[in-house]
Structures are given as C-alpha cells and as structure tokens.
Amino acid sequence: MFQGFSDATIDFMWGIRFNNERTWFQAHKEEYLTHFYQPMKELSLEVFDAFQARHAVPGLCCKVSRIYRDARRLHGRGPYKDHLWWSMERPGEESFSARPVFWFELEPEGWSTGLGYYSATPATMARFRARLDRDPKTFAALARKLEKQDRFTLQGEDYKRPKGTPALPILEPWYNKRSFSLIHEEQHGPILRSHELVDELLEGFSFLLPFYEYFVSLDGDPAPNA
Structure with a gap:
C-alpha cells in the first residue's frame, strides 16, 4: 500500500539533477529504489486498481517510467532522469505520445497530474476539428464541465495559422x-x-474519464478528407 513519498524522495531527485552520472547513481541506487521507484510503483498500482474497480475502462494498462534516458536521445544531458511518472493508457502500435493518457509525474520542484x-498527430487533431464541426454540442458540454471546476486547466500549443472558427465560442480554446x-x-x-x-x-x-472516452474514440472517425 502506498504510504506517501518522503523527504528522501525529494533529496534524491535534486541529487541526481546535480550529479547526473553513473558513479553517483550507483552509490545512491538503493535510495532510488526504496524512496522513489517503489512508492511510485505502489501509488500507480493502487490508483489503477481502484480506478478500474470503479469504472472498468477497457484496454487500459498501467506503466511506470524508467529513470534511464534513451542513450540515443541524451542531447548533452546526463544518462538519468531527475523525475518519474506513471501513466494509464491503452497500448497501441503508435507512440504513447500520440495517444490520450492519464498521468502522474513527480519532479524536484513539484508534481502534476x-x-x-x-504530441497528438495532425490526423487526430483533424478528426477532432471535424467532429466539432459535425457535432459541436457534445464536446461543448464537456468544455462547460471543465469551466465549472478549478482543478484542471487546458494547456497546449496553438497552430500558428488558425485552422478555422468553431461553431460555438466555448470551443475556441x-x-x-x-x-x-x-x-x-x-x-x-503534505498530500504528497x-x-x-x-x-x-x-x-x-x-x-x-469522459474526456478520455471522447478523445480515444477519435481514431474511429473517418479521415476528414476521405
């Protein structure tokens, strides 16, 4: 059972950020496993099991990230991440970055969920806009639901050249x-x-969850130019 992260968790993240090399990591590997990876794994499994017991979402799996960076993509950075995340997602042939995922991430400065x-594909976003054009009211109801709460905010990069104007003002963001x-x-x-x-x-x-169900269904829509 997840019992919470600790000061040792935070200390390790800052330590690996400023000592991102193999010798330091090997000397502190037990701290990583005990205070960072293990509680992250416990948290992911407990939330996932409770979520599935409540909602039974088809096809979801739970994954915890690795601390090791891909050696092909270091780009001048050290071989280790100073953060970890876990996700609930539906496996597919495409990259996880192109699928909607639930996540929790813990970094030295804070956490997010x-x-x-x-990185959604252009095809996915084109299907999204096409569906908004065909049926603006269904997603407008979700957008209003988001506006009525203060826990989650919409973030994301806009196209430099707008793709068009939605039928309803609430869909503009x-x-x-x-x-x-x-x-x-x-x-x-304290909650951490x-x-x-x-x-x-x-x-x-x-x-x-209703947003996830909407997004994950987009791949079943016909291509807008088909």
Whole structure:
C-alpha cells in the first residue's frame, strides 16, 4: 500500500539533477529504489486498481517510467532522469505520445497530474476539428464541465495559422490546438507524503474519464478528407 513519498524522495531527485552520472547513481541506487521507484510503483498500482474497480475502462494498462534516458536521445544531458511518472493508457502500435493518457509525474520542484496527449498527430487533431464541426454540442458540454471546476486547466500549443472558427465560442480554446492536456500542478506539500494522494488522483481521473472516452474514440472517425 502506498504510504506517501518522503523527504528522501525529494533529496534524491535534486541529487541526481546535480550529479547526473553513473558513479553517483550507483552509490545512491538503493535510495532510488526504496524512496522513489517503489512508492511510485505502489501509488500507480493502487490508483489503477481502484480506478478500474470503479469504472472498468477497457484496454487500459498501467506503466511506470524508467529513470534511464534513451542513450540515443541524451542531447548533452546526463544518462538519468531527475523525475518519474506513471501513466494509464491503452497500448497501441503508435507512440504513447500520440495517444490520450492519464498521468502522474513527480519532479524536484513539484508534481502534476492530468490527461492529454504529449504530441497528438495532425490526423487526430483533424478528426477532432471535424467532429466539432459535425457535432459541436457534445464536446461543448464537456468544455462547460471543465469551466465549472478549478482543478484542471487546458494547456497546449496553438497552430500558428488558425485552422478555422468553431461553431460555438466555448470551443475556441480547443479548436486550434496542435495538442493539448488537462493538467493540475502543485508544489510539494503534505498530500504528497500521505495516502490521501491516492484518493486525490482517483477523483481527478474519474472527473477526466469522459474526456478520455471522447478523445480515444477519435481514431474511429473517418479521415476528414476521405
């Protein structure tokens, strides 16, 4: 059972950020496993099991990230990440970045959770706009639901050249996004160190589930130019 992260978790993240090399990591590997990876794994499994017991979402799996960076993509950075995340997602042939995922991420400065795409494909976003054009009211109801709460905010880069104008004003923040996430961010605080984090994430993911179901269904839509 998840019992919370600790000061040792935070200390390790800052330590690997400023000592990002193999010798330091090997000397502190047990701290990583005990205070960072293990509680992250416990948190992911407990939230995932409770979420599935409540909602039974088909095809979801739970994944915890690795601390090791891909050696092909270091780009001058050290071989280790100073943060970890776990996700609930539906496996597919395409990259995880192109699929909608629920996530929790812990960094030296704070933590975040939410739902979205790391990098939605242009085809996905074209299907999204086409559906908004065909049926603006269905997603408008979700957009209003988001506006009525203060936990999650819409983030994402817009196209430099707008793709068009939606039928309803409430859809304007969504219509010209290249990709997007519904995200909640916090600095480290008491909830991070307690079992209450499980309930916090479970309630947040339950709120986001209708958005996930909408996004994950987009791949079944015909290509807009077909």
